Amino acid sequence: MEDSLLRFLSPDRCDIPGRLREAMEYSLTSGGKRIRPVLLLSAGGAVGGDEKEMLPFACAVEYIHTYSLIHDDLPAMDDDDFRRGQPSCHKAFGEAEAILAGDALLTEAFRVMGESRIAERDPGSAVRAMAMLARASGACGMAGGQMMDLRPPGDGVSPAAEEIALRKTAALLSAAAGMGGVLGGCDEPRVESLARYGRTLGILFQLVDDILDETGSFEEMGKRVGKDPGRGKVTCVSEMGMEAAVRKSEELGREAIAALSLFGPEADTLRGIVRLVAVRRS
């Protein structure tokens, strides 16, 4: 997986100007948890997909996640100088470079999927997976969620934290799991189950993030903590209080597991991911 992230962008496949390549690779290799590609490969694996063939799609999802972090950190957006304990992309390379590195990663995601072996062998599944990823990360998904997140409260009615989490985080995790199902060639009810599982996991993921943001330290999180309440942003924790948030996280974990009821032991990896997300400390 780590190798593949750089391999699909290697000079023999894509002649990228040096400084742009450096900025892209810097952010790609700064130690992400890779939960989205792992989710895609685990979901695809659970329904018999070939891991090697699905790799371009798994990497594409991580490219999109990485681009979103780069752009979210920009001064005009969340203005974060650190990401995963390192200078964020615009601090290390400059603002123009960071904007372009994000744009390029987002675009290359679609090139890598479109030039994959699955795109040749089974273009119907490839194009469907590509459309799912675009819908999840575009204006009604992740980018739309970031817009809602940036709008200051008090400017009309603030959207609920869960609505933002659904778009900003859960849509992409849902797409990753559903794409695995599509690429693995499973039937429609199972694709929908996987997408529901991913969506629930995504809300859980964001909720745990909010809880850690209140209780964690800089060392654990690798970025500034406690900033969201200070900046007036709505989080699940600020909306419902810590105790209810922890209870809600347990409930979401059970829901995510329940979404996998159509599957047997072949989905045990996916069940394990729920526990990992629920108890993670960073």
Next chain:
Amino acid sequence: MEDSLLRFLSPDRCDIPGRLREAMEYSLTSGGKRIRPVLLLSAGGAVGGDEKEMLPFACAVEYIHTYSLIHDDLPAMDDDDFRRGQPSCHKAFGEAEAILAGDALLTEAFRVMGESRIAERDPGSAVRAMAMLARASGACGMAGGQMMDLRPPGDGVSPAAEEIALRKTAALLSAAAGMGGVLGGCDEPRVESLARYGRTLGILFQLVDDILDETGSFEEMGKRVGKDPGRGKVTCVSEMGMEAAVRKSEELGREAIAALSLFGPEADTLRGIVRLVAVRRS
């Protein structure tokens, strides 16, 4: 075409938060020449493609072009307050909004293609067209070209103006024409001819832009003129002088026409576009 640009983003297809939608629609409807979608539809039409079915792909190319203008105008990039005689997107809506509107238009381009009728009926052609567009606009194409354009001269060896034009402008025009060929279902030599035609037209287009930038006025261009030499950027005109640039533009026009030698009268629209680009005044 104008209707379709907004229709594929309409609320029944895509639930976009209000402010993000406004910023996207503002830039989409600010009076572009639509040369890229016209090119795609004309190339596709020349080889028997169905115009209505190709519309999502034509709009996708325009979304990508529009996103690139929005991001290029940002303060961290070319820092332009005006575009087509109107305040640029970040002046009208704010910087975060402009970054997100660009991101969203880029992403929606792939959603609209991936959810098209051609993607259902002929996914092989759809996925190939999507990959062509991604390659042309990504790190080794348009985004890479913008990176090279931004790098100040003197910082090592400046890339030649034509190399930048090839990536920043010609790659996307080449993809538009080639995509038309793929979607119209023509044979490989014709797809390659169309792509070569589009690439030559793209270099011509950029050259005419550089010539107008030296000689045009604000009213004709709808943006600041004469700024590129002042900012130290390399242009074809600054490299070779005005007289040679005009001669080169005539040569490129002949080359673009010659690239269509496999085609008969069915490509007359494409030949007409060469003349329109060569003599345009804005």
